[in-house]
Amino acid sequence: MKLFVKIFLFSMIVLSAALSLSGYLLIMSSYKNAVVQETQRAMDQYQFIKFLIQSDIINQQDETDKNNLSDLISASLSNMENQNLTGLSNGINYVSVFSKGQKSIYSTFPSDLDFKISDYDVNQKIINKIEQIQGRAYVEVLGKITQSGQAVYLLTATDIQSVIDQKEGMVRNFGTIYFITIGIGIVLVIIFSTLLTRPLRKMSAAAGRIADGNYSERLRVLSNDEIGELSKMFNMMAETIEERIFELSNAAKQKEDFVSNFAHELKTPLTSVIGYADMIYQKPLSREDTKNAAAYILDEGLRLEALSIKLMDLIVLNRQDFVLEELPADELMQSIAGTLKPLLSNEKIKFKMEVVKAYIKVDYDLFKTLLLNLIDNAVKAGSTEISLIGEIMQKNYRVSISDNGCGISADEIERITEAFYMVDKSRARKQHGAGLGLSLASKVAEIHGTRLEFISTPGKGTVVSLSLPLEGGGVSV
Structure with a gap:
């Protein structure tokens, strides 16, 4: 394999690997940061909904004699939905409440969703994870609400599909940038390889002419780098050969x-x-x-x-x-x-x-x-x-x-x-x-x-x- 091909292949492999790794790390880092931010926002929104529910329950207890927590929460959520207070959740798409026995009390989730609270570890104080609902990504947050010695579970789901779409867009944009960069890199590597191997080709041609008997052949030294030093040493070698040939001929x-x-x-x-x-x-x-x-x-x-x-x-x-x-x-x-x-x-x-x-x-x-x-x-x-x-x-x-x-x-x-x-x-x-x-x-x-x-x-x-x-x-x- 010629040196030109070796330099070209090695440079392209290094360039491709460097671009791929840097693009992967950049996209994944950006995606993780966005997911963390969206998760934190979902947690904040969960806390906000929980605060509204608890406040409304306290008001209802003062105004009525209802003591069943499930009824109070159902009434509170219905009241909030009637007053369109769920808009305050700023991105909350679905809300669901479960009794301690994990029976659904109130839910805005799609009716065909096979959702089981048993899939969660309810012993934890608050849980969050990313799930797919009807082809879109959501951050689901589950926590316990305790009031007057009674407990229920509140589940909220916040749409983060925009983060997934953003990641996919970044991947597409990176693919375009990758191929453009590789194309430019190919041109630059070819130019670089040609410039690097040209003195070696000239040296090889000069060595061939010396082998044919043209002992006065010399190279032009155009740089002070290793190639220039090699050219100087080649000329010194050629001079020595010419002197030795002259001495032998003489x-x-x-x-x-x-x-x-x-x-x-x-x-x-x-x-x-x-x-x-x-x-x-x-x-x-x-x-x-x-x-x-x-x-x-x-x-x-x-x-x-x-x-x-x-x-x-x-x-x-x-x-x-x-x-x-x-x-x-x-x-x-x-x-x-x-x-x-x-x-x-x-x-x-x-x-x-x-x-x-x-x-x-x-x-x-x-x-x-x-x-x-x-x-x-x-x-x-x-x-x-x-x-x-x-x-x-x-x-x-x-x-x-x-x-x-x-x-x-x-x-x-x-x-x-x-x-x-x-x-x-x-x-x-x-x-x-x-x-x-x-x-x-x-x-x-x-x-x-x-x-x-x-x-x-x-x-x-x-x-x-x-x-x-x-x-x-x-x-x-």
């Missing part, structure tokens, strides 16, 4: 980037390793050449081992605090040239290197990866000549790589360091490129406190350069 992307970058970085050193291994296997080399080739294979193997860990730190953990060491620039460049020898030889590319001796502060594995990526891109650009220049510019050591490849247009040069961006996608796919080399090179340049600068002319070639603080050695040019 972690997955970082791991994917690591795998892609590491696979990308395997190509050049593996080419070098395979080239030198093939050279040792295919050609008869001198002891010295064999040691040099093995040294390059060992160096690239160790670099790949260290590079795997550093790429993990850089890409997955976003580490930036790598330890930079002072290294001789010429030896580093010579190592790069040796690594590239098999690749450049296979591609029949002319390689030129001009390096000024100086000391620079770099991470050997990462910086070598940076330069290898730049040269690898020059190879992929269809170059026939590549130059690696290391020179001193004022207080900086500037490293430049130039080629005579296809070049890059001005509108694309701003995006070439974006991950997975490729200038010539068809050529990159043929060469198994993924658009990761320059993105990784840009990150490594940031770690060394510098950035890559590109100067390119389509159809003529590209120059990529970066500047590092000069740590010592060399002569400024």
